[in-house]
Amino acid sequence: MAKRIDVSGLSAYYGSFRAIEDISMTVEPRSVTAFIGPSGCGKSTFLRTLNRMHEVTPGGRVDGKVMLDDENLYGAGVDPVAVRREVGMVFQRPNPFPTMSVYDNVAAGLRLNGSYKKSELSDVVEKSLKGANLWNEVKDRLNKPGSGLSGGQQQRLCIARAIAVEPNVLLMDEPCSALDPISTLAIEDLIGELKERFTIVIVTHNMQQAARVSDRTAFFNLAAVGQPGKLIEIDDTERIFSNPSVQATEDYISGRFG
């Protein structure tokens, strides 16, 4: 199911402001790729170009190519809705639907897409909640509101919701930044399990986290405020953290920055 992402010459704009410039990289299937870099360098922006969520922002515009296996996401006639079914996303802040129960939250993607069999729905919900390591905590309160869970549980609920539609790729934008160390660990373990099935891209500000969970790491940087962000290098995580080929990467990772 997992697919390879191949980005070439990608720039993204907010109105006339170019937020990221000329990014090219390959994201391997069944692996975790981490994005690191200083605040404002365009990690979230780049991540959102990978499932065409960038254009949801007013004024959002993209140049370049993103190949998902052999299909260009920005090709003529490509339906962004179809793209988002293939490339799921988990946001920085947990955002379960407040009007829906735990069960309905997980089932939302299937139900609202209209592409499901009634008999299979509860199996899918159970499988997704188990996949997100949440089943044991919520199995007795599936019909309670999703917003009644703790922050960490809510984030795992959002992960369950995202994997319930069986995407090929899962994008995560700082999924642990609002969580305590134990929830963070739970989600990191989960990422380790999920990469068996999905291609995972994760943005993080936590160097240890990037080192722990990812196979490859991409370092982004920007020349100055108001300048577009750029990809500095992407390499195996071990290489990046032990012996990066660019000095700026080493400075950033070791905390000698600016």
Place this chain on the structure above:
Amino acid sequence: MSTVVAEKPGSLQGARLPKWFPYALAGGSVALGIGISFAAGLDSNIQWGLIAAILFIVGTYVIATRVEGKRQAKDRIATSLVWVAFLLAVVPLVSLVWTTVARGVKVLDVYFLTHSMGVVADTETGGGIYHAIIGSLEQVGLATLMGAPIGVLTAIYLVEYGRGKLAKAVTFFVDVMTGIPSIVAGLFILSIMLQFDMEPFGFAGSLALAILMMPVVVRSTEEMLKLVPNELREASLALGIPKWRTILKVVLPTAIGGITTGIMLAVARIAGETAPVLLLVFGNPFINNDPFEGAQASLPLYIYQQYGGGVETSYDRAWAASLTLIAFVMILNLGARGIARWKAPKTGR
């Protein structure tokens, strides 16, 4: 073992007036106010009330300044002013409800609610408001069926889709429409009716009421939709859910409580409109169940006409009809609150 340190009054503590001070002063001011009015031979309730309020505020300031200092005194003055403003707002409301209830219950009974004025002259006793209730329900109901959906859809357009010039223009016209006096809305429909040589009928009134209702619904719905966090929209879109389903299944349910409240308030507003009904529906002492044919009655119009009757029994009927109208609006409001609470996003465990 820890030693217990006795609490000493420190620099953080100042002299405070006792808790009962404001109440005692309020009681004293009222008593003094009544006394002064009595001595001076003033007989208006408003006069002693004003004297009492002034005494209370001046008294608070003077005493609090001496005991507690300037800052606390100002704090107390602000508190008192808020209380006075609150009472000023509540007094007319309470007296209005009280008068309406007191005068309305005289003739308000089952007979009154189930009979029309068909065979009763305005100067005679008897008769009722059945025809007016039917008229009001039909006219307001039809107006809501037209005004609410158009209003909600316009708001959805403005918040979810509207960009650029068209959205600005729509917003501008909604603002203008909010300011249209109800009589003008009535005249507008009347001018069309006259073109086609039509006689007054209920639905014409509904059209004018719908015009009055729409901008109110647009405004309140817009506010409610703006309160729905963008994150929810993005979460839904990122699941590969199309935008229209996102709006229908995620955005609207999240805001539905507030939207319903807004619609109910708009309904309550148009239920009391008299001017356009007077022009377009005309009024009719007989029961007319058909809003599309012939003149109809309506509650506000009935009140206006009965008050014009000029005799005690028609006044009584006017008050009883007012009471019915207020009760109707109140039920709508309670209904709206109920729905808002029932549909509100739940946070409990």
